[in-house]
Amino acid sequence: MPRPGVQGLGLPRHVVQTETPTRAAGLARLASFVPHGAAYARERNRVVPPHDRVSRLSPYLRHRLILEREAVAAVLDAHPRDVVDKFISEVLWRTYWKGWLEHRPHVWDAYLDQLRHDRDGLAGRTSVRYAEAITGRSGIACFDAWARELIETGYLHNHARMWFASIWIFTLRLPWTLGAAFFLRHLLDGDPASNTLSWRWVAGLHTRGKHYLAQAENIARYTDGRFDPKGELDEQALPLTEPPLDLKPRALSASVDLPTDLQSGLLLTPEDLAPEVSHLSKLGFRGVAGGWDETVGEALDLAPPVGDFSRVAIGDALSRAEAHFAVPTHALDEGDWLAAAEAWACGLAVRQVVTLETPVGRWRERIDQLDARLAKHGIALVRSRRTWDSSLWPGATRGFFPFREHARRQGHLDGLTRIDDA
CATH class of the missing domain: 1.25.40.80 (Serine Threonine Protein Phosphatase 5, Tetratricopeptide repeat)
Structure with a gap:
């Protein structure tokens, strides 16, 4: 209920x-x-x-x-x-x-390829352990409680996520990709980057040779004794390895200047649902559209609550956009999102459709497909990047601490953050 x-x-x-x-x-x-x-x-x-x-x-x-x-x-x-x-x-x-x-979108593609391979390869005892893990029946009390909590609430504490991923990989010896997919299926906050790369980090693939091992003493300490899996965990496992994967950063796509003198429509996706709090807020649009896409949900095997969260969030964003931009809004047919978005844009008789940037993932793939469709009608699809991303993404070429120093230099750790309207 x-x-x-x-x-x-x-x-x-x-x-x-x-x-x-x-x-x-x-x-x-x-x-x-x-x-x-x-x-x-x-x-x-x-x-x-x-x-x-x-x-x-x-x-x-x-x-x-x-x-x-x-x-x-x-x-x-x-x-x-x-x-x-x-x-x-x-x-x-x-x-x-x-x-x-x-900087490395091919890492997402490699994850999807490996996920398909690992799913196809499930057999024997590994298949049994997998079924037990995703239903909270592994026999490790803390792990099972977290599996059930995730399924029931769409949430898991960050520290528990690290322990869970480590137990999945190093104690249960299950493919990390299947664990990442399990998280993405149920987490209300799951996104391709944070989820995939965090699992790679725990496994020792993100920073080669450095992995995260869950320890019973740490779990007992930070759960206030609720759990103590002493003797149940592999606390000596070695990091995972994988075939060589090019991790050199590639150049970011250029930030596009938004033409403001063309008849435009605004398209919302679940990747960014605050258009009225952005550099788009003062522009005029002929209409605003948005909607969930069942194809995206099916491709990621998302649990119903995850899709429902996005549906309601999109509806909330459309209501705010209608009030802010004072134009009609349109809820796209989620059964054929591409065709619905194409028809909406053509019906508006606009020269361009503007959308806030969709990062690497399934929604970017859909936007790429829509771009090709709209081009046939002479309609440009303009991806507008927020100032926050434009200023910070270029610093994400190495580790987190150099990135954080980059953020400091950009003024995002002090009062300058308050005047950034995008």
């Missing part, structure tokens, strides 16, 4: 929704977290339900119902920077992963 207050958002009654997928709810969650921001660094690693020592902002940041710079600015308004430095770093990690993958 949905929780009280969710029914009016149009969620199917079978969904157990733990977050309200609206910008208003995200801003309220941010406001409630800010007074406790000073304790974040000290308390964030404790994995004790109801997980009120962390911000729980990730589903809103993932869909950009709220923006990274809004979260950073909010805590800096209330606390000295050194007090909330750890929280700011956690926000930056999501941007770092996206920027890193933008």
Whole structure:
């Protein structure tokens, strides 16, 4: 049964929704977290339900119902920077992963290829262990509890995610790609970059030879003794290896200048749902459209609550866009999103369709396909990149700490963040 207050958002009654997928709810969650921001660094690693020592902002940041710079600015308004430095770093990690993958989009393609191979190769005892793992029946109490929590709520504490991934890879000896797909299927905040690259990091593939091993003592300590898997974990496993994969960064695609003198339509995707809080906010559009795409959900094998979260979030964004831009909005047919988007653009008789940038992943693939379709009608598809991404992604060529220094130089760790409107 949905929780009280969710029914009016149009969620199917079978969904157990733990977050309200609206910008208003995200801003309220941010406001409630800010007074406790000073304790974040000290308390964030404790994995004790109801997980009120962390911000729980990730589903809103993932869909950009709220923006990274809004979260950073909010805590800096209330606390000295050194007090909330750890929280700011956690926000930056999501941007770092996206920027890193933008420089190396073939890593996402390699993951998809390996995932297909690993799924096809499931057999024997490995297949049994996999079925037990994804249903919370592995026999390792902490792992099973986290599997059930993830399925039931769409959420897992970050520290538990690391432990879970490590146990999956090094104790249960399951393919890391299947674990990454399991997370992406259920996480409300799952995105291709953060999810794929975090699993690669745990496995020892992101930073070659450096992996993350879950330890029973660490789990007992940070779960306040709720779990103690002493003697159940492989705490001596070696990092995974893989065939050579080119990890040299490639040049980013150029940021496109947006022509403002052409009749335009605005297209929303679940990758960025705050168009009124962007450099597009002062432009005029003939119409706004958006909608969930069942093809994307099927390609990623997303659980119903994940698709439902996006559906409601898109509806919320369309309502805000209609009010802000004072133009008609159109909900696209999710059964044939491509054809619906094409028909909408042609019906508007526009010269260009503008969309906020879609990072590497299935939604970018759909945008690429739509681009080709619209070109046949003489309609340009313009991908507009936020200032935050334009300034930070170029720094994601190496590790996180050089990236964080790049962010500091760009002014995103101080008051300059407050005046960045994109």
